Each structure stands twice: as structure tokens, then as C-alpha cells.
Amino acid sequence: MTRVRKEYARRRALLLGALRRRMPPGVTWTEPQGGFCLLVTLPPPLDGAALLPAALERGVAYTPGAAFFVDGGGERTLRLSFSSVAAGRIDEGVRRLADTIKTARTRPPGRAQVERATVPVV
Numbered sequence: 001m002t003r004v005r006k007e008y009a010r011r012r013a014l015l016l017g018a019l020r021r022r023m024p025p026g027v028t029w030t031e032p033q034g035g036f037c038l039l040v041t042l043p044p045p046l047d048g049a050a051l052l053p054a055a056l057e058r059g060v061a062y063t064p065g066a067a068f069f070v071d072g073g074g075e076r077t078l079r080l081s082f083s084s085v086a087a088g089r090i091d092e093g094v095r096r097l098a099d100t101i102k103t104a105r106t107r108p109p110g111r112a113q114v115e116r117a118t119v120p121v122v
Contacts, residue, residue, distance in 0.1 A: 008036065011082040011090060018094035024102050029080075036083035039065050042076040042101065049075065051104055060096040 015038065019029050026043030040062075042048060049064040065077025078097075085093065 007087075008034075008083050011085065011087050012038075014087055014090045015080065015082040015094065018091045022091075022094050022098040024098060024105065027098075027101060037079050037081040039068070040078040040080055041065075042078070043105070044076065046101065046104055047075050048078045051078075051100060054104060055097060055100045058096045058100050060093050060100065062097070 012032070016029075016031060019027075019040070023029075023040075027040060029040045030038045032038050042051070048062075049066060052062070052064060055062065063079040063081075064075075065079050066074040068074060068077075068079060080097075082090065
């Protein structure tokens with residue numbers, strides 16, 4: 001159990017570091033002390049569910065955060081897992097997600113360039 005906790009803590013640190021380095025201004029996230037995932041909040045007017053198809057086209061997946069808000073809301077949030085993603089793939093997944101967000105902020109909705117290998121961050 002201790003080994004698993006240490007590995008999840010390492011992956012959490014990798015994810016937080018990648019978010020700090022790669023996310024554009026206006027994107028924020030939680031910094032959980034434990035668990036398996038964290039929530040990212042997009043700047044307005046971006047919507048997590050609406051952004052998902054473009055992220056999938058870039059080979060990165062996440063869970064739209066609205067499903068985790070029992071009283072409604074959460075449309076601008078994304079749930080990113082650090083427990084189910086190999087440590088070596090976290091930075092690349094965050095890079096692809098950050099590129100998706102940057103593109104969505106500068107262009108009208110449309111198809112993103114397809115990246116063949118999928119990097120799930122669910």
C-alpha cells in the first residue's frame with residue numbers, strides 16, 4: 001500500500017508540474033493532497049464538454065467536470081486522473097490538452113489536427 005501511495009503522489013506531482021509549465025493563462029486547477037484525480041477550470045467562455053471532441057482528436061481524453069457537481073454547474077471544469085495514467089505519458093497528455101485549450105481560445109470551433117496515439121487523462 002505504501003508503494004502505491006508513493007507512486008500516486010509521484011504522478012500527482014508530475015501532473016501538477018506539467019499543468020504549471022504548459023497551461024495558458026486563465027486556466028486553474030485544484031491541488032489535492034491525495035486521491036486519484038484533480039479538477040481543471042477553464043476560462044470563460046470555454047466549456048469542458050464542448051472541448052472534449054477537439055481534445056479527443058488530439059489524442060487526449062478527460063471527463064467533463066459537470067458530472068461531479070450535484071447542484072449543477074461545473075461546465076468549465078475537467079477531471080484529470082493521475083492514478084490511471086503512466087507517469088511517462090502525463091506531460092505529453094497535458095501538452096496536447098494545453099494546445100487544445102489554446103486553439104479553442106483563438107479559433108472558432110472546428111476540427112483540430114489529429115494526433116494518432118491516444119493519451120488518456122481520465
